[in-house]
Amino acid sequence: MKTRPFLSLLSLCACVLSAGPPAQACTSLLVTKGASADGSVIITYTCDGEFHPHLRYYPAANYEPGEWLEIRHWDGKLHGKIKQVPHTYAVVGMMNEHQLAISETTASGRQELVNPEGMMHYWDLMRLALKRAKTAREAITVMTDLAAEHGYRSEGESISIADTTEAWILEIFGPGPGGQGAIWVARKVPDGYISAHANKARIGEFPLDDPENCLYSENAISFAIEKSYYDPKSGEPFRFCEAYCPATPQSQRYADGRVWSFFRRVAPSQKFSPDYFRAVEGAEPYPLWIKPDRKLSLADVLALMRDHYEGTDFDMRQGVDAGSFGTPNRWRPITWTVDGVEYAWERPISTQQTGFTSVSQARSWLPDPIGGVYWYGVDDTYTTCYIPLYCGIDALPESYTVGSLGKFSWDSAWWTFNFVANYANVRYAHMIKDIQAVQSELERTFLALQPAVERTAVELAGSNPQLMKRYLTDYCVSQGELTVKRWRELGEHLLTKYNDGYVKDEDGRVQEKGYSEGWLRKVLKERPAQFRLPEKAPDVPESKLVD
Numbered sequence: 306m307k308t309r310p311f312l313s314l315l316s317l318c319a320c321v322l323s324a325g326p327p328a329q330a331c332t333s334l335l336v337t338k339g340a341s342a343d344g345s346v347i348i349t350y351t352c353d354g355e356f357h358p359h360l361r362y363y364p365a366a367n368y369e370p371g372e373w374l375e376i377r378h379w380d381g382k383l384h385g386k387i388k389q390v391p392h393t394y395a396v397v398g399m400m401n402e403h404q405l406a407i408s409e410t411t412a413s414g415r416q417e418l419v420n421p422e423g424m425m426h427y428w429d430l431m432r433l434a435l436k437r438a439k440t441a442r443e444a445i446t447v448m449t450d451l452a453a454e455h456g457y458r459s460e461g462e463s464i465s466i467a468d469t470t471e472a473w474i475l476e477i478f479g480p481g482p483g484g485q486g487a488i489w490v491a492r493k494v495p496d497g498y499i500s501a502h503a504n505k506a507r508i509g510e511f512p513l514d515d516p517e518n519c520l521y522s523e524n525a526i527s528f529a530i531e532k533s534y535y536d537p538k539s540g541e542p543f544r545f546c547e548a549y550c551p552a553t554p555q556s557q558r559y560a561d562g563r564v565w566s567f568f569r570r571v572a573p574s575q576k577f578s579p580d581y582f583r584a585v586e587g588a589e590p591y592p593l594w595i596k597p598d599r600k601l602s603l604a605d606v607l608a609l610m611r612d613h614y615e616g617t618d619f620d621m622r623q624g625v626d627a628g629s630f631g632t633p634n635r636w637r638p639i640t641w642t643v644d645g646v647e648y649a650w651e652r653p654i655s656t657q658q659t660g661f662t663s664v665s666q667a668r669s670w671l672p673d674p675i676g677g678v679y680w681y682g683v684d685d686t687y688t689t690c691y692i693p694l695y696c697g698i699d700a701l702p703e704s705y706t707v708g709s710l711g712k713f714s715w716d717s718a719w720w721t722f723n724f725v726a727n728y729a730n731v732r733y734a735h736m737i738k739d740i741q742a743v744q745s746e747l748e749r750t751f752l753a754l755q756p757a758v759e760r761t762a763v764e765l766a767g768s769n770p771q772l773m774k775r776y777l778t779d780y781c782v783s784q785g786e787l788t789v790k791r792w793r794e795l796g797e798h799l800l801t802k803y804n805d806g807y808v809k810d811e812d813g814r815v816q817e818k819g820y821s822e823g824w825l826r827k828v829l830k831e832r833p834a835q836f837r838l839p840e841k842a843p844d845v846p847e848s849k850l851v852d
Contacts, residue, residue, distance in 0.1 A: 330354050331410040332503040332563050332654050333465045334609060335472040335594075339497035342602040344670070346472055348465040349610055350399065350408030350663045351654070351686055357719050358661040358683060360705040362698075363396040363436065376424055376455075385424040387455060393436035397679050398663060400696050403439040404677035406467050406665030407431045412476065412506045414461030414550035415534075418488075420479040423456030427477070430457075431464065441466040441473045445491050445520060452477065453522075457487035461550050463502045469669035469676065474500060474593075476508050478549045480528065488528050490521040490545050492593065499601070500594040501567040503654075505560035506550035507593050510542050554584035559639070559652045562619070564591050566612050566654060571597040579619070603680075604752060606664055610686045612654040619651050622734075626650075629824045632733040633687075655687040657726060660719075662686045673697065674774065675762045678755075681705070684722040688729065688737070690744050690792070692785045693751050695762075698778040702785025718789045725796045732803050735818070739802070743795050747788055 330353030338346050352358065372389040395402040409427060430451055434444035444466050457479045464475040477489040490508050494500045495518075500507075512519050529535040529548040537543075546552075552561075561582035568577045572595050580588035601609075613621040613633035621633035634657045635650035642648070661683050668676040674697020682689030683705065694701070708717025715721060729736040758780055765773035802808065807815045820828075829836070 330504065330656075330658065331408075332610075333408050333410050333463070333501065334567055334606065335465050335467065335474065335494050335500045336601055336606060337472050337494050337496045337498055338470060338669075340499050340597055340600060342600040342605075344668065345603065346467045346469060346667045347601075347603070347606055348406055348408050348467040348472060348665050349606065350465075350661075350665075351610070351656070351659050352661050353656055353659045355658060355710070356660050357708050357710040357717070359707070360398055360661070360681065360701050361396075362398075362701050363393075364699065365395040365402065366393050367391065368393075376429055378426070379428075384458070385455065387424075387451070390437055394439070395696075395699070396432075396435045397694050397696050397698060397701075398681055399431070399435065400663075400665050400667075400677055400679040401435045401438075402673060402677075402696055404469050404667040404673050404696055405435060405438055405440065405444060406667060406677070406679070407435060407444065408465045408663065408665070410463050410502050410504050411459075412461040412463050412502075412504060412550050414478050414506060416460070418479045418481050418549070419460055420456060420458060420482055420484050422483055423452075423458035423479060423487075425451050425455050425457055427457075427459040427462040427464065434466075439468070441468045441471045445473060445475055448475065449477070449487070449489055449491075449520075449522065452487040452489070453485075456485065461506060463506060465502070467665065467667055469667045472500070474502065474508060476506050476545065476549075486522070486524075488522050488525055488549065490525055491519070493518045494594050498594040498596050499567075499571055501564045503560045503563035505552070505556050506546035507564070509544040509546050509590070509593065511545060552590070555640070555649065557582050557584045558649055561591060562614075562652060563612075563654050566614055566617075567609060568595055569617075570609060570612070571595065571601070574598050579617070603664070603666060604748075607680070607691055607748065610654060610662060610664065613687070614651060614653055621651055621653060625827050628733075629820050630732045630734045631821075632730050634730060634733075655685055657685050659685050659689075662689060662691075664691060671759065672763065672766050674770075674777065675759050675766065682722075683719040685726050688726040688740050688744070689722055690747050690788050691751075692781070692788050693755070694781050694785070695777045697774055698781050699774060700778050700782055702782050702789070704786060704789045715793055718785075718792075721789055721792045721796065725792055725799065728796065728799055728803075732808070734821075735808060736799055736803060739799060740795065743791060747791065751784065 332351045334349040336347040338344050341347055368389045368391055373386045374389045375386045376384045378384060399408060400406040430448040433451060434447040438444040438447045461478045466473045466475060472494045473491050475489060475491040477487050479487060490511050492508055492511060526543050530537060534548040535543055565577055565579055565582045568591060581590055622631040639652060640647060640649045664680040666678040675695060677696030679694040679696060680691040681694055682691045704716060704718040708714050708719055713720050729740060762773050762777055765776055808818045810816055
């Protein structure tokens with residue numbers, strides 16, 4: 306009998322930072338086949354937190370009968386072991402060889418429901434589902450069966466799952482210390498619609514007799530009644546999210562604001578009000594899914610992942626808190642107190658605390674190795690560049706697989722992107738334009754090349770599948786390394802162009818750009834007399850002028 310370890314990725318642990326909402330992270334958007342411009346099924350991920358991610362590739366593998374798999378915490382502590390399956394699938398990042406993709410956000414919920422005796426953390430369930438399932442439905446079964454048999458250990462979790470035809474949201478909570486299994490509901494997003502979630506449970510009412518579109522644990526409602534989270538005599542419908550992750554003004558501000566920002570941009574005609582995320586009394590929660598005003602392209606989705614509430618009353622580039630050059634970044638802690646009053650910075654989709662971000666694209670009309678693309682970036686979505694990684698490749702760009710949080714290195718893609726993003730805070734309003742120019746050039750090139758790359762890959766798939774894999778792998782690795790090289794050059798360019806407060810023009814001439822008039826007015830409002838020069842020189846007695 307053999308036992309093999311199962312080591313969880315640190316990048317999947319980053320969203321479990323503490324019990325309180327201010328430290329939660331991660332944002333997910335789901336786009337169904339009928340809501341995308343080309344028929345792709347798309348889900349997104351921002352895995353946020355203070356950590357250095359390592360992109361991983363897991364090859365497909367076969368196992369002998371009687372082999373076991375060790376389940377360990379990310380610190381190496383053994384939780385237990387489970388039976389290995391005969392065959393596991395290859396995985397690139399968070400997408401497998403069958404175009405199955407998974408992402409998540411931590412909803413936390415009621416802390417008394419965390420079960421430290423359970424074996425399976427949410428990241429164990431996700432990784433095992435990618436290795437063992439071909440479809441979203443199969444992935445839900447894998448995850449919920451494992452939780453039922455071995456116990457669920459994490460806080461509440463909202464998990465996005467997509468294949469070539471369907472997109473689902475699975476929300477799962479523990480039963481508390483010593484409890485068995487898990488409590489969960491999974492809903493399929495209707496075709497033609499989009500959905501989003503961000504650190505707060507979103508599934509409310511759900512049908513009890515529609516297994517085609519809704520799956521749930523037998524105790525989803527009865528457990529809530531048993532714990533007095535729901536009173537069936539109240540006359541109110543049962544809402545899963547309110548039973549297991551009740552809304553608070555803090556969680557609405559922190560989590561629902563990101564959902565609102567997705568929805569306002571995807572369906573401006575529906576005029577979604579910010580009232581619910583601002584915790585205005587009587588405001589209705591946002592729907593679980595909406596129909597976009599128009600179908601979304603992949604480029605649209607990449608753009609949606611870049612947001613600081615620009616153009617709204619909550620635009621983070623505005624105000625004295627944005628500093629002299631309009632940075633949208635706010636340093637932690639996100640909540641703070643002055644004179645006994647609690648405040649909170651806005652929590653946007655884009656944040657400097659992002660470790661990695663992905664946009665998975667699954668397409669039913671192409672062979673799996675070509676149809677599935679895992680668009681991957683490191684650090685803040687606003688200043689990153691998404692690179693294409695086809696799910697049929699068998700190697701990764703090395704710079705995305707190396708590095709550590711404790712030591713800067715130009716060899717690390719994560720540190721390279723962090724250097725550029727952090728230096729931009731020196732003069733954000735100007736530098737962001739330089740960053741976006743390179744970002745746009747690279748991403749537009751990747752999108753423009755995609756049809757030609759895939760035509761060649763399809764031709765090779767029919768004659769030489771191994772050569773097709775080599776072709777796609779070489780393309781993805783070379784483009785990934787090219788991107789990091791360009792970002793190193795960008796960092797060096799910014800360092801020389803914006804030095805000591807000066808700005809060099811295209812000819813290398815030094816310009817004194819100073820500060821914006823708006824910010825100078827704020828300075829004068831606070832200290833109106835300190836910097837004012839006299840209108841004329843003071844009179845000096847003639848005797849003082851004689852040497």
